[in-house]
Amino acid sequence: xxxxxxxxxxxxxxxxxxxxxxxxxxxxxxxxxxxxxxxxxxxxxxxxxxxxxxxxxxxxxxxxxxxxxxxxxxxxxxxxxxxxxxxxxxxxxxxxxxxxxxxxxxxxxxxxxxxxxxxxxxxxxxxxxxxxxxxxxxxxxxxxxxxxxxxxxxxxxxxxxxxxxxxx
Numbered sequence: 510x511x512x513x514x515x516x517x518x519x520x521x522x523x524x525x526x527x528x529x530x531x532x533x534x535x536x537x538x539x540x541x542x543x544x545x546x547x548x549x550x551x552x553x554x555x556x557x558x559x560x561x562x563x564x565x566x567x568x569x570x571x572x573x574x575x576x577x578x579x580x581x582x583x584x585x586x587x588x589x590x591x592x593x594x595x596x597x598x599x600x601x602x603x604x605x606x607x608x609x610x611x612x613x614x615x616x617x618x619x620x621x622x623x624x625x626x627x628x629x630x631x632x633x634x635x636x637x638x639x640x641x642x643x644x645x646x647x648x649x650x651x652x653x654x655x656x657x658x659x660x661x662x663x664x665x666x667x668x669x670x671x672x673x674x675x676x677x
Contacts, residue, residue, distance in 0.1 A: 555579040556603035556673050561591045561619060562635070563611040567658060571606065571635075574662045575669065580604075588614035592622060599627040604669055608658075609636040609643055617643065620650045631672035635660055 558575055562568040563586045572582045583602070585591045588611045598605060605623065609616035616634055623630060634647045637658045647655040653672045656664065
């Protein structure tokens with residue numbers, strides 16, 4: 510597997526009187542799903558984000574939004590794999606996004622495990638149920654924010670930028 514470098518976010522090519530537009534980010538996603546590459550990187554790398562999400566559609570949406578803003582995104586869809594890598598998170602990532610309800614595990618279990626060794630690692634929790642008790646627990650664990658699913662793109666980018674001290 511090879512990495513690819515995204516140089517343009519989009520481009521267009523003229524063929525006679527027709528113009529064909531390419532969305533490079535989408536093309537990269539297609540290549541990733543086909544197994545042609547592991548990760549896309551924007552020309553301007555703004556930070557490394559770990560996304561722990563077991564729903565492929567939600568995972569792709571968040572990944573596309575953050576890639577378009579210049580973030581490198583690594584995804585984990587298996588909560589057990591996420592638990593096995595929790596000690597390495599702060600070494601590899603600047604920000605972590607965790608789905609609260611996953612197959613067999615709660616996202617808050619991951620947040621709690623991460624907080625034991627990574628007190629300052631910014632994390633955001635996404636929930637499908639909008640549980641206010643979960644919101645209170647997430648804030649008490651020190652997460653940056655707690656979003657309902659589907660995630661609002663602008664709020665997501667703002668939360669990541671704010672936590673990392675980056676403004677576009």
